[in-house]
Amino acid sequence: MSRPVASADIFQAIADPTRRAILDQLRSGEQPVKQLAEPFEMSLPAISQHLQILCNAGLVSQQKSGRQRLYRLNPVPLQQVSEWVARYEPFWQQKLDALGDYLEENP
Amino acid sequence: MSRPVASADIFQAIADPTRRAILDQLRSGEQPVKQLAEPFEMSLPAISQHLQILCNAGLVSQQKSGRQRLYRLNPVPLQQVSEWVARYEPFWQQKLDALGDYLEENP
DNA sequence: CAATTAGTTAAGCATTCGCTTAAATTATTT
DNA sequence: AAATAATTTAAGCGAATGCTTAACTAATTG
Structure with a gap:
């Protein structure tokens, strides 16, 4: 099997600087993956995987909108x-x- | 090499639950390694390695006292x-x- | 001094992590 | 229907992580 299996742990989720940067970026409103990926010199799948980990930790939620997926910050955890x-x-x-x-x- | 190499990153340092528990324990005052290790079902070297990571992150400091090493919380980071x-x-x-x-x- | 106590270093191992490229999926456009 | 766009899934890889046992260092005690 391949991974982004649920870390589900918040502390683990925010340990990675890229993921913190994604969260920081999401404070300015929900955004599609491509836009979220822009600041990083990293492939899209990498970002997608980070987003999945954030999702598993409950820190973001996603919502389909046409062919893009909008990610939104959920700061509660x-x-x-x-x-x-x-x-x-x-x-x-x-x-x-x-x-x-x-x-x-x-x- | 198989070092507990300097993470030096705070978020990384507190990502591990054992390390957070150690910090929690240190709030009640400085303690020698053996005492810190007591609550954990883990070898002493494992704890020692965790302490080194906490040290590299600046979250604890140590002070020799006879043959024990007292670890003390440094919460500033x-x-x-x-x-x-x-x-x-x-x-x-x-x-x-x-x-x-x-x-x-x-x- | 020999034995014990407190702790660290070293080496090794299995698992997880963060990433990549290639292929698949789903929705829109032409 | 074919082409394109947005994103995920899959598979794989090197490096880092968390642990273990064994060996070492240093201080204390008998």
């Missing part, structure tokens, strides 16, 4: 990431406060 | 993730608002 990382915010505040104090005491 | 994902918050707000409206209109 990113909340999972947001929530995870938010648990660390107190810690980096602390770190930065410590740095601030240090700089104050050692001008 | 996670801000990168936080900033990236924050750009999507307006979008999921929008999504949830739409859902809310829908539910109000279709009780």
Whole structure:
């Protein structure tokens, strides 16, 4: 069998820079594959596979429109990431406060 | 070579669930490797390799203390993730608002 | 000093990943 | 109906990933 089998894991899905760039691009509205592929020096199938992974992770949805397929951003699963990382915010505040104090005491 | 070569990329570093769990564990303070490894059904070298990847990503630092090596959380690079994902918050707000409206209109 | 403890390095292996090219599918245009 | 356009499916490939076991290094203890 050949792959883009469901990663389905959000963290895995956003680990790849191309996929993050695709998501970034989709913030300006739904777009067909060809347009999404434009900024990348990569074959169309490669992009298609990335889109499938994003789809499996629930980060995009697609809708047929004539002979193109419009992909649309679904940001909801990113909340999972947001929530995870938010648990660390107190810690980096602390770190930065410590740095601030240090700089104050050692001008 | 079979190294845990420097990913150095934060998103890659947090893509693995074991590594995220290690980070989670480190929020309760610096810990030696053996203690960090305890919750996992995995060999010590495996954990050591994960720690090295976290180290390369700047997410942890280590400090020798006798014959143990204490690992400590450094959350600062996670801000990168936080900033990236924050750009999507307006979008999921929008999504949830739409859902809310829908539910109000279709009780 | 020999034995033990804590951890890392090294080497190897199976699986997954990101990509490619070629072929297939589906819809539109001529 | 034939040609073209948009995209996916398929197959394959090299590199990276996550793990293992075995061997090594360094600090502590008996």
